[in-house]
Amino acid sequence: MNEMTTKPLLKITDLSIAFRDRKLIQHLNLTVQPGEFLAIIGENGVGKTTLIRTVTGQRKPEGGTIQFDVPAKKMRFGYVPQFRNISEEYPLSMRDFVELNLLHLRPWLTKKEHQRVTNVLTEVGIENIDNTSMGQASGGEKQKAYLAQAIVNEPRLLILDESTASLDVEAKNELMGLVKKLNQQDGLTVLFITHDLPLAKKYADQFLLIRRNGQYEEKPIDQLDTTQDIQ
Numbered sequence: 001m002n003e004m005t006t007k008p009l010l011k012i013t014d015l016s017i018a019f020r021d022r023k024l025i026q027h028l029n030l031t032v033q034p035g036e037f038l039a040i041i042g043e044n045g046v047g048k049t050t051l052i053r054t055v056t057g058q059r060k061p062e063g064g065t066i067q068f069d070v071p072a073k074k075m076r077f078g079y080v081p082q083f084r085n086i087s088e089e090y091p092l093s094m095r096d097f098v099e100l101n102l103l104h105l106r107p108w109l110t111k112k113e114h115q116r117v118t119n120v121l122t123e124v125g126i127e128n129i130d131n132t133s134m135g136q137a138s139g140g141e142k143q144k145a146y147l148a149q150a151i152v153n154e155p156r157l158l159i160l161d162e163s164t165a166s167l168d169v170e171a172k173n174e175l176m177g178l179v180k181k182l183n184q185q186d187g188l189t190v191l192f193i194t195h196d197l198p199l200a201k202k203y204a205d206q207f208l209l210i211r212r213n214g215q216y217e218e219k220p221i222d223q224l225d226t227t228q229d230i231q
């Protein structure tokens with residue numbers, strides 16, 4: 001065996017996803033290497049979010065297998081959702097919001113965890129507004145808080161589910177720049193669902209394009225045609 005071969009972090013084999021007789025993804029084979037940055041693209045309704053829910057174990061596939069380089073129970077995911085406006089009355093501060101992802105362990109934080117929260121707030125550049133309430137923060141700041149919350153428990157796989165949609169160009173690039181830094185410096189593996197093809201091209205290494213008929217292609221990002229219409 002070639003000693004240089006690394007075990008894929010994620011290996012999807014012959015995966016099929018359907019809702020009753022509505023077939024979405026069919027016979028998908030995909031490997032994601034540790035440290036890879038994969039953009040997942042495709043028109044509305046082709047099954048991108050359902051694929052992610054299947055990868056994270058929230059739903060069972062209709063066929064095929066999903067394997068990680070550790071037992072599935074031990075796999076740690078980070079998830080950054082699409083931007084949604086939060087009520088201005090939302091009471092939690094940016095820091096409280098990030099801490100939520102550690103408080104499921106017990107209702108308080110250890111000194112080490114408190115330091116970890118400070119570190120991730122600094123890493124995403126919101127440590128100076130950590131007492132601002134989430135409801136008062138700008139869209140870009142809210143997404144940074146979601147990113148900090150996603151990375152606070154040191155995920156192996158970071159999932160961005162249209163996390164840059166509705167942000168302005170500057171905020172999009174700021175968020176993706178932070179993600180790219182985590183990817184390059186810490187080797188964090190990233191799955192980035194997006195409709196923004198130029199943004200995918202700028203930051204990802206590979207792309208998975210899922211088509212409406214269940215077919216797909218996976219290629220290096222430099223082969224992505226950013227002029228095609230994928231809405």
Ligand SMILES: Nc1ncnc2c1ncn2[C@@H]1O[C@H](COP(=O)(O)OP(=O)(O)OP(=O)(O)O)[C@@H](O)[C@H]1O
Nearest residue numbers: 019020024042043044045046047048049050051231
């Ligand atoms: N629980 C469910 N029961 C039945 N159909 C569902 C269910 N969840 C999703 N669907 C359907 O499956 C299809 C794929 O949905 P999904 O959200 O995975 O697509 P998507 O590619 O992420 O789309 P978008 O780009 O719009 O977010 C859609 O037509 C959706 O309506």
